[in-house]
Amino acid sequence: MSSLSEAIIHLAIDLFHQIRKSEKENIFLSPLSISSALAMTYLGARENTASQMQKVLHFNKIAENTRGGAAKEHVEKPGNVHHHFQKLLTELKKSTDAYELSVANRLYGEKEFRFLQEYMDNVQKFYLASVESADFKNAAEESRKMINSWVESQTNGKIKDLFPKDSLDSSTVLVLVNAVYFKGQWNQKFKEEHTAEEKFWLNKDTSKPVQMMKQTNSFKFVSLEDVQAKILEIPYKGEELSMLVLLPNEVDGLQELEDQLTAEKLIAWTSPQNMGKREVDLYLPRFKVEENPFLFLIKHIKTNSILFCGRVSSP
Known part of the structure; x- marks a missing residue:
């Protein structure tokens, strides 16, 4: 078992125990989706923030991941969490006729805000994410609808309103979105x-x-x-x-x-x-x-x- 898969399992159980405290009915969540979305944030974190995220996401269990953040010498070091995600997401994106599986990451950044180019490049490289500009400052509602439309297309229409009305406003600078869609048939069919x-x-x-x-x-x-x-x-x-x-x-x-x-x-x-x-x-x-x-x-x-x-x- 890879160290990243173990980290995702630990996060899955942590999240499940937190959710079940208040939710007594059915529970459904995607640990992969949550972990990869937060890992994109972790990629840009520094010092104490990076250290706390590493602990919560269990990335400290991954070899060569003793330092957090977007420091160049850390990000480019083989074996760290970002390289593990690159391998995992590349594997999951391989085409197959047996089932439908889509894992998509996208960043929507305020068009007037200047982002560190190195961070944007690394998000594309390690998380296979596309980067889009959005006019949150002047057109937050239109930007919200644009993001929701992309999520709906990536999940085959299953998630139609990820961001509800007024959830994004003129103060929004960056939105990180992860969408996972799966549809499969049993290997041994039920008659x-x-x-x-x-x-x-x-x-x-x-x-x-x-x-x-x-x-x-x-x-x-x-x-x-x-x-x-x-x-x-x-x-x-x-x-x-x-x-x-x-x-x-x-x-x-x-x-x-x-x-x-x-x-x-x-x-x-x-x-x-x-x-x-x-x-x-x-x-x-x-x-x-x-x-x-x-x-x-x-x-x-x-x-x-x-x-x-x-x-x-x-x-």
């Missing part, structure tokens, strides 16, 4: 005739009817006796991406599983040494894997990078 209405249990006393897809097949699987849960890996077509499902053994065991979840445990649980193939009866709710609430992660297998993660408590 339509095996889909039927069944109960999805929200807790021991409450259920709701859902269209439940079924199949029996061989999947990577591990049973975790210490936390009374199991993990199943479901590959997408092409077997370059997969969904990891973390399912408690008991209907009401999700909170306990979440309480015990750490990045170190997740890395150990899902290691190749632990995940072995076995025949599994899989029940997966048809929603945008099983009959109980669960946690999930969608990862890029070659780079072991977490693209999306979250919780399904009510499909």
Whole structure:
């Protein structure tokens, strides 16, 4: 596992635990998107700001990344976080017919503000980002609509209003935008005739009817006796991406599983040494894997990078 993928996993778990304090329903986030967007900011940070960002983003776990900021001798040093992101984003951008995956970065800078050219060049080089001028000072609303339009196009229409009205104004100087879009099919398709209405249990006393897809097949699987849960890996077509499902053994065991979840445990649980193939009866709710609430992660297998993660408590 690369040091960058570990940093993204640590950030994913940190964010998940913060969000779940206030969000009791479904959770969906993209650690890759958040990490790469903040890394572009980190690229321009100095001294204490860079040090604090490095700690929060877990970039201090990456070899050759003991210094932060945009100092030339640091940025150009092979092995630092920016070089790792360059390799990762280049890998994710490789074309394939198996699935749709788009990772796009763009900077919108106030046209009257003078940005350090070295920073702009490095953002393009390491984060494959395009740089656009915007007239926030005189036309903030038009600039907001322009940015939202780009995000909508990059996410195939799924995100239509990233920046709500009045979120940008004449004081805005720089907007960093990251958009990740993924659409894939299961490597082993669910047959339509095996889909039927069944109960999805929200807790021991409450259920709701859902269209439940079924199949029996061989999947990577591990049973975790210490936390009374199991993990199943479901590959997408092409077997370059997969969904990891973390399912408690008991209907009401999700909170306990979440309480015990750490990045170190997740890395150990899902290691190749632990995940072995076995025949599994899989029940997966048809929603945008099983009959109980669960946690999930969608990862890029070659780079072991977490693209999306979250919780399904009510499909």
